[in-house]
Amino acid sequence: MQFSAGMEKPSEAPKPRAVEAEGERLVVVRESPFNAETPADALAEPISRPHFVRSHFDPPPIDATYAGEHRLRVGGAVARPLVLSLAELRATAWHETVVTLECAGNGRTHMRPLPGGEPWMDGAVGTARWGGVPLRHVLERAMLSSSAVEILAVGADHGMPHGDGAPRDIPFARSLPLDKALDEDTLLALEMNGAPLPLHHGAPLRLIVPRWFGVASVKWLERIDAITEPFDGWFQEARYVYSYTDDQPTQPVRELRCKSMIVSPSDGAQVARGRVEIRGWAWSGSAELASVEVSVDASDRWQLATLDPPLSPNAWRGFRCTWDAQPRGRHTLRARATDAAGNRQPDWPRNNRFGYGNNSVRPVVVDVR
Amino acid sequence: MQFSAGMEKPSEAPKPRAVEAEGERLVVVRESPFNAETPADALAEPISRPHFVRSHFDPPPIDATYAGEHRLRVGGAVARPLVLSLAELRATAWHETVVTLECAGNGRTHMRPLPGGEPWMDGAVGTARWGGVPLRHVLERAMLSSSAVEILAVGADHGMPHGDGAPRDIPFARSLPLDKALDEDTLLALEMNGAPLPLHHGAPLRLIVPRWFGVASVKWLERIDAITEPFDGWFQEARYVYSYTDDQPTQPVRELRCKSMIVSPSDGAQVARGRVEIRGWAWSGSAELASVEVSVDASDRWQLATLDPPLSPNAWRGFRCTWDAQPRGRHTLRARATDAAGNRQPDWPRNNRFGYGNNSVRPVVVDVR
Numbered sequence: 001m002q003f004s005a006g007m008e009k010p011s012e013a014p015k016p017r018a019v020e021a022e023g024e025r026l027v028v029v030r031e032s033p034f035n036a037e038t039p040a041d042a043l044a045e046p047i048s049r050p051h052f053v054r055s056h057f058d059p060p061p062i063d064a065t066y067a068g069e070h071r072l073r074v075g076g077a078v079a080r081p082l083v084l085s086l087a088e089l090r091a092t093a094w095h096e097t098v099v100t101l102e103c104a105g106n107g108r109t110h111m112r113p114l115p116g117g118e119p120w121m122d123g124a125v126g127t128a129r130w131g132g133v134p135l136r137h138v139l140e141r142a143m144l145s146s147s148a149v150e151i152l153a154v155g156a157d158h159g160m161p162h163g164d165g166a167p168r169d170i171p172f173a174r175s176l177p178l179d180k181a182l183d184e185d186t187l188l189a190l191e192m193n194g195a196p197l198p199l200h201h202g203a204p205l206r207l208i209v210p211r212w213f214g215v216a217s218v219k220w221l222e223r224i225d226a227i228t229e230p231f232d233g234w235f236q237e238a239r240y241v242y243s244y245t246d247d248q249p250t251q252p253v254r255e256l257r258c259k260s261m262i263v264s265p266s267d268g269a270q271v272a273r274g275r276v277e278i279r280g281w282a283w284s285g286s287a288e289l290a291s292v293e294v295s296v297d298a299s300d301r302w303q304l305a306t307l308d309p310p311l312s313p314n315a316w317r318g319f320r321c322t323w324d325a326q327p328r329g330r331h332t333l334r335a336r337a338t339d340a341a342g343n344r345q346p347d348w349p350r351n352n353r354f355g356y357g358n359n360s361v362r363p364v365v366v367d368v369r
Numbered sequence: 370m371q372f373s374a375g376m377e378k379p380s381e382a383p384k385p386r387a388v389e390a391e392g393e394r395l396v397v398v399r400e401s402p403f404n405a406e407t408p409a410d411a412l413a414e415p416i417s418r419p420h421f422v423r424s425h426f427d428p429p430p431i432d433a434t435y436a437g438e439h440r441l442r443v444g445g446a447v448a449r450p451l452v453l454s455l456a457e458l459r460a461t462a463w464h465e466t467v468v469t470l471e472c473a474g475n476g477r478t479h480m481r482p483l484p485g486g487e488p489w490m491d492g493a494v495g496t497a498r499w500g501g502v503p504l505r506h507v508l509e510r511a512m513l514s515s516s517a518v519e520i521l522a523v524g525a526d527h528g529m530p531h532g533d534g535a536p537r538d539i540p541f542a543r544s545l546p547l548d549k550a551l552d553e554d555t556l557l558a559l560e561m562n563g564a565p566l567p568l569h570h571g572a573p574l575r576l577i578v579p580r581w582f583g584v585a586s587v588k589w590l591e592r593i594d595a596i597t598e599p600f601d602g603w604f605q606e607a608r609y610v611y612s613y614t615d616d617q618p619t620q621p622v623r624e625l626r627c628k629s630m631i632v633s634p635s636d637g638a639q640v641a642r643g644r645v646e647i648r649g650w651a652w653s654g655s656a657e658l659a660s661v662e663v664s665v666d667a668s669d670r671w672q673l674a675t676l677d678p679p680l681s682p683n684a685w686r687g688f689r690c691t692w693d694a695q696p697r698g699r700h701t702l703r704a705r706a707t708d709a710a711g712n713r714q715p716d717w718p719r720n721n722r723f724g725y726g727n728n729s730v731r732p733v734v735v736d737v738r
Contacts, residue, residue: 028736030698109701113716114732116667119701121734298485329399332478332488347482363483365490367397 023198026050029118033058033159034200037123044263044279046311046318047098047193048126053200054103054118056172056235060156060220070204072138072188076152076225079143086204089133090190092141096131097185097210098312100283104213104240104253107358115355122261122362127281127315130208132189136182138224148226151181153207153218161234174218174240175231176209185210185314188221210314211285213253213356215240243353256285257359259345260292260319260337267364276325278305280335281316287341292319295334298363302336325368333364392567395419398487402427402528403569406492413632413648415680415687416467416562417495422569423472423487425541425604429525429589439573441507441557445521445594448512455573458502459559461510465500466554466579467681469652473582473609473622476727484724491630491731496650496684499577500560505551507593517595520550522576522587530603543587543609544600545578554579554683557590579683580654582622582725584609612722625654626728628714629661629688629706636733645694647674649704650685656710661688664703667732671705694737702733 026036033055038048072089074082084092103124105117118124139151155172180186187208189197197203202219209216215235231237241250260282265271282292293302308318325331338344349358395405402424407417441458443451453461472493474486487493508520524541549555556577558566566572571588578585584604600606610619629651634640651661662671677687694700707713718729 028698031696035698109732109734112729114667114701114703114730119667119699119734298483298488327400329397329404330488332483334483360481361483363478365478365488 023050023200026053027123029120035118037121038126039123040263040266043123043125043261043281044266046315047128049193051126051128051192051201052101052103052124054124054214055157055200055219056161057157057159059199060158070222072205072222072224074138074142074224077145077148077228078139078226079145080141082138082142084138086190089138089188089205092133093137094131095134095184095187096129096191097187098127098129098315099185099208099210100125100127100256100281100314100316101208101214101217102256102259102283104215104356105354107360107362108355110360110362111349111351111355111358113351115353117355124214125261125316127311128192129194130187130189131191131194132187132205132208134184135186135188135207135224136184138188139181139226142226144226147228148178149229150175150177150227150231152223152225152227152231153221154223154225155202155218156220156222161239163238165238167234170234172218172220172235173231173233174216174235175227175233176216180209180212183210212255213240213285215253239354240356241354242350242356244350253356254285256283257357258282258284258286258289258337258339258343259359260335261362262294262333262335262364265333265364265366268366270367270369271325273325273328273368276323277320278323278333278335279318279320282307282319282335282337283316284337284339284341284343286343287339288313289317290338290340292335292337294321294323295336296323297331298334305335325366328368331366331368333366334361336361392419392569395422396492398489404487406490407495408492409632409635412492412494412630412650413635415684416497418562420495420497420561420570421470421472421493423493423583424526424569424588425530426526426528428568429527439591441574441591441593443507443511443593446514446517446597447508447595448514449510451507451511453507455559458507458557458574461502462506463500464503464553464556465498465560466556467496467498467684468554468577468579469494469496469625469650469683469685470577470583470586471625471628471652473584473725474723476729476731477724479729479731480718480720480724480727482720484722486724493583494630494685496680497561498563499556499558500563501556501558501574501577503553504555504557504576504593505553507557508550508595511595513595516597517547518598519544519546519596519600521592521594521596521600522590523592523594524571524587525589525591530608532607534607536603539603541587541589541604542600542602543585543604544596544602545585549578549581552579581624582609582654584622608723609725610723611719611725613719622725623654625652626726627651627653627655627658627706627708627712628728629704630731631663631702631704631733634702634733634735637735639736639738640694642694642697642737645692646689647692647702647704648687648689651676651688651704651706652685653706653708653710653712655712656708657682658686659707659709661704661706663690663692664705665692666700667703674704694735697737700735700737702735703730705730
C-alpha cells in the first residue's frame, strides 16, 4: 500500500514521513480504491493515528493535485462565482475543530443477514483535529442566492460505482441542506492534525461535516455548487440511504447514530485479576451525549460510567469505570450510550439493505488470568 | 488448570500424559466448574483433540471415582435392579461410534441481546469416538417395566445451580424419552478415542446421547432410573429449554440444530491470493445433512460445497469448495447447511431467554495478501 503525504501548506515545509509511517499501520480492507480501518491501538487514543480511510474511487492524479494549481470553484446559484486558489481560500478565515468521523458502514460485518458493501468491522471510525475555512464564509463571499436549496460538494475523484443501475463514470458528489452547509463547524479543510491533508484523506482540500457520517465529508474537493433542486446523485439517493423494504421510501444517512465502543480492555485481551479500568468512546450526531452505562457478564445491571471532559462538541467523549475482574476465565463487557434526545444504543440495529448505521451494543470478550 | 487422565480401563494401563497435554491446550472459559472450548486448530480436524468441556459442577471426588469402586446403579421401574461394576458393565456388550457433541450454548456470545450463561464463542463443539455399552442392553437386562415413561441419568457431581429459584444442592440429572434411551447409539461410555474417559469428560462413566445437544450426555454417571412420570428437575425444566416469552410454554432443548462452521481459513486468517480451499463441518441432529452452500463477499449466490464421506451417522460431515481469492484485502466467507428435513441455518436465530441453539450463519473474515 502507498500512503503519501499531503500537499504543502503554503507557508510551511511538507511533513511527509510521519504521515507515511502512520498509514503503514492501517488495517487494509481494500487496496483499490483504498479503504482501511483505524488499528485497535490507535482507537485507544483520543486522536486516531493513523485514522481510517474510506474511498469510493482512487485518488485523482497526484501531479494535478500537488502542483499548487488546485482550485476550488464555487458556482451555481450564487451572485458571484469564485475560483479560489488554496492560498486565497486560506486567507478567508480559519477554524479548527476536533471531529469524530465514522463510516456509515462501520460494524457492517456484525449485521445479519450480512449486507454487501465494504466489510467493515469496528475500525471505520476515528478522530482528528481538522483545520480550514468554514464553508459558510465562502458561500457568503459568493453571495448565495435565495433560490439555493442545497449545497453540492464535488470531488476530483471519479469512476464507476458498483450496483444495479449504477452510472458509468461519475465524480464523487454529495449535497448538504443549507443549515448544515452554513454551520460554522462545516469546514473546507486544509489541515488534519496540524499538517496538510494526507493524500488518502482528500489532499489538498476536503469538506468536513462534523456530526454526520463520513460520506458527507467529500474528499479531493474541487467544486461547490449552490443548487436549486435537491441533489439526486448515486451516492445521495441510490446509496447512503436507509432502505428497509421495496415499498417504503428510503431515509437519508446523515447524523452519526448514538454509539459507544469499549477500547480498553480490547476485544480478546487478557487482563490480570483484580481492578481493571474499562475505557471507551461514545458519540452521537443528533444530540449531546447524556450517559454511558457498562454491564459485565451479560448482567441486567448497568453501571454509570464517568464521562471525561469533552474534546470538542464534534468528537467522541471518553468514558471509564472500574471493574473487579474475578474470577479467572472469560468475561463479557458491554457499554451503551444514551444521548440528550433520548437515543440509546439498541441491542440490535434495524436491518437495512446496504448495512448502514450499526450502532448496536457490541460485547467485548476478555480473558481474566 | 488441571486436566487429569481418566480411570484405568480394566485390562489396560492408564494413559494419562497425552490427555493431560491435550487438556492444556483448551481455551478456558471458566476454571470452576471447568468449562473450556476446543481450540481453533483442533476444530480443523475430524476428531477434536482436545475436545471442549462443559461442566455444571466440579468433578466428584477423584478418590471415589478412581478406586475401581465405581458402581452404576440401575433402578426405578425395572423388574431387576442392578448394581454393576465397570468390569461387569463392560462385559455386557460393546459399541463404538464417532459423535459430534455441541453445547446448547455454543455461539451464545453472538446472540443479541447478549444472554446470560457461559459466554461460549464457537468452540463448544467437538467430535470424538466414544466406546461403551449401549444403554439399551442394560435396560433390557434390568427388565424395564411397561410403566416407565423416561429414563433418568444421574451424575455423581452435585452443587447449587445459578438462577432465580434454584434449588440448594442437587446432582446433575437429565432424562431421556424411551425411544432415545433405547437407541443403539445411546451409550454408557467408558472410552473416548480408545482411552479411558478423562476426568473432565466424565470419568469413569458417562452417558453419550448422539445427535442431541451435549447436556443430555450426563457425566460421572452413577445412576440410571426408569421413571413413571416425566422428570422436572432444574436442568430439564428450568434450564435447557427454549424460553421465548413469559406466557408461552417452553420447548425442550434436544436435537442438535442444523449448522455448519468454516474451519479453514479460520476467522481472522491471512491467506495468499489465488486458489484457496474453504473447508468446514456441518451437522444436524434432526435429519441427514442434505447440502452445504458457501457464499463469498456477502453474495446472494450460494455455491454448493462438496461433502466428504460421512465419519459416522452421529458426527459432523466435512465440506469443501475452492475459491479464487482476489483481490488483496478483506473478504467474508459464509456457509449454510440444510438437512433432509428441510431445516436450514438462519441468518439470525430466534432469540430465547437463555441463549440456546444459535445455529445461525456465521461469517468468517479473512485477509487476502
